[in-house]
Amino acid sequence: MAATGATPMYFDFDSFEEMQITTGGSDPRIMTPGVQLNMVTKRGTNDFKGSARDFYTPGSYQADANVPAEAASYLVATNRINFVRDYGGEVGGPVWRDHLWFWAAMSENKISNQAASSPASAGALDNIILRDKNAKLNGQILPSNSGVFFYSFGDKVRNARSLSPTRPFETAYHQTGPTKVYKVEDTQIVGTSLYLTGMWSKVDGGFSLIPNGGDGEGAATAFRDTSNVWHNTFRDYITTRPQKQYRLDGSKFFDIGTMNHELKFGFGYRNTPTVSHSAWPGPYHGYVRYRSSSYCSSRGVPTTPQCTQFHFLRDDNVNYAQKYNDFYVGDTILMGNLTIQAGLRWDDQKTKNTASSSPANPVIGTPVQLTNGSISLPGLSFGGDTRDLRWKTLEPRVGLTYALGSDKKTLLRAGYNRYANQI
Numbered sequence: 001m002a003a004t005g006a007t008p009m010y011f012d013f014d015s016f017e018e019m020q021i022t023t024g025g026s027d028p029r030i031m032t033p034g035v036q037l038n039m040v041t042k043r044g045t046n047d048f049k050g051s052a053r054d055f056y057t058p059g060s061y062q063a064d065a066n067v068p069a070e071a072a073s074y075l076v077a078t079n080r081i082n083f084v085r086d087y088g089g090e091v092g093g094p095v096w097r098d099h100l101w102f103w104a105a106m107s108e109n110k111i112s113n114q115a116a117s118s119p120a121s122a123g124a125l126d127n128i129i130l131r132d133k134n135a136k137l138n139g140q141i142l143p144s145n146s147g148v149f150f151y152s153f154g155d156k157v158r159n160a161r162s163l164s165p166t167r168p169f170e171t172a173y174h175q176t177g178p179t180k181v182y183k184v185e186d187t188q189i190v191g192t193s194l195y196l197t198g199m200w201s202k203v204d205g206g207f208s209l210i211p212n213g214g215d216g217e218g219a220a221t222a223f224r225d226t227s228n229v230w231h232n233t234f235r236d237y238i239t240t241r242p243q244k245q246y247r248l249d250g251s252k253f254f255d256i257g258t259m260n261h262e263l264k265f266g267f268g269y270r271n272t273p274t275v276s277h278s279a280w281p282g283p284y285h286g287y288v289r290y291r292s293s294s295y296c297s298s299r300g301v302p303t304t305p306q307c308t309q310f311h312f313l314r315d316d317n318v319n320y321a322q323k324y325n326d327f328y329v330g331d332t333i334l335m336g337n338l339t340i341q342a343g344l345r346w347d348d349q350k351t352k353n354t355a356s357s358s359p360a361n362p363v364i365g366t367p368v369q370l371t372n373g374s375i376s377l378p379g380l381s382f383g384g385d386t387r388d389l390r391w392k393t394l395e396p397r398v399g400l401t402y403a404l405g406s407d408k409k410t411l412l413r414a415g416y417n418r419y420a421n422q423i
Helices: 293-298
Strands: 016-023 035-041 049-058 080-096 100-114 125-142 145-161 173-176 179-190 194-204 206-211 222-224 236-240 243-256 259-271 274-279 286-289 309-312 316-335 338-353 356-358 368-370 373-375 380-382 389-404 410-417
Touching (some): 080 125
Parallel strands (some): 222 286
Antiparallel strands (some): 016 035, 049 080, 080 100, 100 125, 125 145, 145 173, 145 179, 173 206, 194 243, 206 236, 243 259, 274 316, 286 309, 316 338, 338 389, 356 380, 368 373, 389 410
């Protein structure tokens, strides 16, 4: 939820048994509008079976691109692919026939790119490796109870993120995760018409962007030359984005007269805090910018070193918390040719900035005297928001479907549905 709409990991698509897509509708289990995706991974059966793959695309399959004459002074190469490779495999089978089954999969996707480069970054490669591991254990110990344990590991390792004509290799990022997902789910059948499903899941998410030129106090100071090209190192970024979720959902089937009912209900809780840190490496936690002579002379300032700009900064630490609660109830009613879907959903979302602090700049943490005054960047401390930003919504759902005639080939539909976005 630190980047709403983005995925916390990269998927091994060959591990999916099916993908279910829902657009809108009156189902009260769905909170947000638009397209909903449910990705179902494979599972083990009473038969041992598996599959493997290896796809390779060499860079020679790509068309040649030439640098235009007008760009030759600052661009020596265009973007191009060196190779793309995707390989992996999966296997599943019984642990205890008719009762317990396993399934496991692994994959690796390697993408090697030659980034568009300037003379300062010529020849650098932007290599990406996406690693995925998945495992699932399904159990049917009792006829009325079934359970599943699921584990997923996803990591993106990239050696030169943000590589560009103005960001040579030493200023590009080495990116890594990984993200781990755990899920436990149990379904109990009560009698012949009541289904209850409980679920717990945890996501150990987050990633880091560390400049190749070095990080920490011992790294060389970053600087930007008169052509706006960065050198030595760059600002780092480290974030942790864990998630925990608990759910209980149920369905009850019953008849009243000639009407058939499927009553759905459920509630859930989700907690998604975020902690992020960013800082400039080097002894004074900042960078230097060298201005061009034209810039300096236009302002009546002598050229370097008097026109050089030194940027002193504090480390940036941001912490915030987000919590979500929901409850829904709905009924699907069959009355001959008429189907009625009616439901009500309630969501309670809250978020706030939590306590954080930023240390003093190591060079000007205390006041430094200048000719026209003094400057300082002391440490800062924030105690956190005293109140939550809270958003409560009530979302009614009504859908009608009527089948015309005895053959029921023509359907008339109508609906009124209210949704809520996520904080």
